[in-house]
Amino acid sequence: MDPFQDGWLGWAIAIAIAVPVALVILTEILGALTRRGNPAAGPVRLLRNWIVPVAALFALLVFAFQSDADQVWARVVATVLGFLLILLVLSAFNVALFANAKAGSWQERIPSIFVELARLILVVVGLALLFQWVWEADVAGLIAALGVTSIVIGLALQNAVGGVISGLLLLFEQPFKIGDWLDAAGVQGRVIEVNWRAVHIDTGSGIQIIPNSTLSGASFTNLSQPAGPHHVSTSVAFTTDDPPHEVIALLIEVADSLPMRAGEERASADYAGSGKYSVSLPINGPELAPQALSLYLAWLWYAARRRGLALDGDASDPIAEPGMLERAVEVVGPTLHLGEEERELVLATSHLERYGLGEIVQPEGVLPHDIRFIVDGRVRLAVEAGGGRLEFGSAEPGDYVGQTALTREKTLTTAIAADVLTVLVVPLATVDELVRSRPLLAQEIGQSIELKRRLAADALASAGLVRGTLGGG
Structure with a gap:
């Protein structure tokens, strides 16, 4: 027997050289794709680990050993090779169509079950053709039988299947x-x-x-579409004696101070007649709606009483009860160094206000016309910087905010109620009168302004932020 004349030695040498070279090349390609995180590494790995070795075995059986293609082992290897090729084609199509699908594209919107069903159908069809080609099997009758069976099952389960299909179409629309x-x-x-x-x-x-x-x-x-702020609405009622424009201004002011307000979006309010109003709150997402509504209505209760407006037809305020103002003056008296005459002046010109938890007592950038002395509760002091608030201190009962009213400077710090807060509001004219009779009070207020300015500057420096000259609280 002449091996060169029979041809099997040439096939054996070709396979012995080609297979290692192909494996080396595919290994290098696979390494590069894996390092880049490329999804094409999956098909290449299947090609290197399975298809090339099985194809080499098939070539040895059919060409090198010149086995009869009708032999059982040759057909078995051909079937395995055909199945692996089907998987390779499906994997390649999956990478090409879906691996790098852009957000919002039709590929990204297709539910995974649709892809799995399509893959199953293609595998079944591919296997049928493979068995017909390799084993010369008659699959036409089998396909016809499966088709009839599918129709019968579909008719029997049309309600259930209809629900599943409608659900899948919903998933496809997304x-x-x-x-x-x-x-x-x-x-x-x-x-x-x-x-x-x-x-x-x-x-x-x-x-x-x-x-x-x-x-x-x-x-x-x-509720999450379209993208952007989510608007939540509520209705409130006042009495018909309350001026509508004052009420609308109050509703918008309270809504715009909510911490969950969306960016620079402004709230809106409309008068519906008979003392009824509708308010639209722009917030950062529907998940914040219950919290935003609860906080808004709570803050509105306090704000309405500070303005003397009758929310829900009720303008009564517990801090207006007899004796409350006198008790408040007793708390802040030592801070103001009040004598009997000064005490009567404060009682005649000042009034009490209450704030809810988290309300802004004194915003930044305003020129205050009075000083608020803390009677009950606590105030957090913060500066607006870096798109947020940076807290640097607090004020307790007997302390005060808005002291830059005395120096006629705008505030560059924000005062926030840390508890349900009661303050005694003393007008600037009264403070000027107290300062004239008590020079020590002016010195203490000046020291307080400098202390809070220094604390605010230190807090900004610690956070790596720089701002211009800071005023007091």
């Missing part, structure tokens, strides 16, 4: 995504899971599971 807030079927909450059968919504008091078929057959509201 009117919402994980993290969005939905108002659907009387349920409001955040979407935490979406699968082919149902949507899981976290309502805050449990997980509500709503079938996709239910959502596809009914209307629902995606």
Whole structure:
């Protein structure tokens, strides 16, 4: 037997050289793709680890050993090779179409179950063709039988299957995504899971599971769309004696001071007649709506009483009860060095105010016309810097804020109520009169301004921020 004349030695030498070279090249390519995190590394790994060795074995059986292609082992190896090639083609298509899909593209919106079903169908069809080619099997009858069976099963389960299909179409459209807030079927909450059968919504008091078929057959509201601030509305009532424009100004002022307000968006308020008003609050997301409404209505209660407006028809204020002002003057008397005559002056010209937890007592950038002495509660002092507030100190009962009124300077610090706060508001004219009779008071207020300016500057320096000259609190 002449090996060169028979040809098997040439095939054996070619395979012995080609397979190692192919493996070395594929190994280098796979290493480069893996280092870059490229999804194409998966198909290349399948090609190197399985397809090339199985193809070499098939070539040895059929060409080098010149085995009859009809032999069982040759057909078995051909079947395995064909199946691996089907997997390679599917993996390559998956990488090309879906691995680098851009956000919002049709590839990104296709539910994974659609991709899996398409892959299963292609594998079944590929295997049928493979068995027909390698084993000469008659698959036409089998396909026809499966088709008839599928029709019968589909008719028997049309209601259930119809619900699944409608749910899958809903997933394909993707009117919402994980993290969005939905108002659907009387349920409001955040979407935490979406699968082919149902949507899981976290309502805050449990997980509500709503079938996709239910959502596809009914209307629902995606509270997270469109992108941007979320507007939550509420209605409030005052008496018809309260001037509408004063009420509207108060409603907007309180709404714009909410900490969850969206950026520079402004609230809006409309008068509906008969003492009723509607307010729209722009907030950073629907998840903040309950907290924003609760805080807004609480702050509005305090603000309405400070303005003498009757929220819900009630203008009564507990701090206006007899004896409250006298007790407040007793608390701040030592700070003001009050004598009997000065005490009567403060009682005649001053009044009490209350603030809710978190309300701004004294904003920055304003020229105060009075000084607020703390009677009950505590105040947090902060500076606005770097897009947020940087706290640097606090004020306790007997202390005061707005002392730059005495020096006619704008405040560059913000005073925030750390508790339910009661303050005694002393007009600037009264403070000037007290300073004339008590020079020591002017010196103490000046020292307080300098101390708070220094504390604020130190806080900014510690945070790596620089601001211009700081005024007092």
